[in-house]
Amino acid sequence: MSTFSYPSRLLEDAVEQFAKLPGIGQKTAFRLVFHLLRRPVAEVEAFSQSIERLRKEVKYCQRCNSISDTEVCYVCSDSSRDNTVICVVESIKEVISIEATGQYRGLYHVLGGVISPIDGIGPSDLSLDLLEHRLVQGGIRELILALSPTPEGDTTAFYIYRKFEKFGIIFTTIARGIPIGDEIEYTDTLTLGKSITHRVPFGNGKE
């Protein structure tokens, strides 16, 4: 199927729409549309409506800017969580990943991006005013800067640090090191270097 010649405009439209999604080519798009064509109408409706509803009805938490079905998200409204620590992340993707670890009991702050002059994203495009508002209200002890180790992530982390250091809080960043299960031999030199510089105590019940 090098070139497509569609017997139906409806079919062509649906394939074109799918092919606009990232990582979905023309062939995969056609395969997915062909699959949906053979499913019951109710099932296809459930599919299309779940997407439209999400986009139209989605809300963002008034405190942390994470996606939420309510005004305040389930993390921010959970009184058992440590509300003195905020983990600053780029998007809800990181919130979901960190929540999946079950290792973090503090709150989040979703920036909605990172500073990237090439993409035209400056500090004013991020939810920094909302973060400042949380710091002004007080009670925050620590900001964990959990941004990707890219130039954009590093720039954003540094910008946040400089902007909010006046609050006299602790700034931390997530540990870089050798992933569990990986071999030292195959670890890139930057990561291996970080893992030695930031080595942690061993024995006596630690680590």
Next chain:
Amino acid sequence: MSTFSYPSRLLEDAVEQFAKLPGIGQKTAFRLVFHLLRRPVAEVEAFSQSIERLRKEVKYCQRCNSISDTEVCYVCSDSSRDNTVICVVESIKEVISIEATGQYRGLYHVLGGVISPIDGIGPSDLSLDLLEHRLVQGGIRELILALSPTPEGDTTAFYIYRKFEKFGIIFTTIARGIPIGDEIEYTDTLTLGKSITHRVPFGNGKE
């Protein structure tokens, strides 16, 4: 993201719906949903509505059973095509593939499946009555059986041959051979055998 814990039921629904599609896992589903979440509402509406419209408004050609926006598809209603030859295929996928070659000027007949007892698909589930109706009307000289070289495809081809041989038409099947660009050395023995048995004249303007 080994386990997902969603901050929103709407988000979870949309991801679940995408993950039902063939070849789309949980991670890819989330990536696609996350992408749509950042697109304009109108674009997401166009996506979801094109799918729903296709499923609800799709028609099948009254003659060849191919997908069509009209009662009779564009191939069947094209008077410049050779209406004495019918290429019998499993689905519209093959119609699109063969049309893309630009090498075929006859008509099609879409069976809507192949005989597969394991999947509970018998001859009565295919559009064979419609095909018989076309043969009864007369004017058909040749049936090209363009089915996949699987046990199901072979069974279906043989079934059609036995059912319709009484019409005294020519039955052909598409040529099996070495794909253009492939090397003889790496061709499987079955295909290579077929390509020698069904060798074609060479030279004098042929092939």
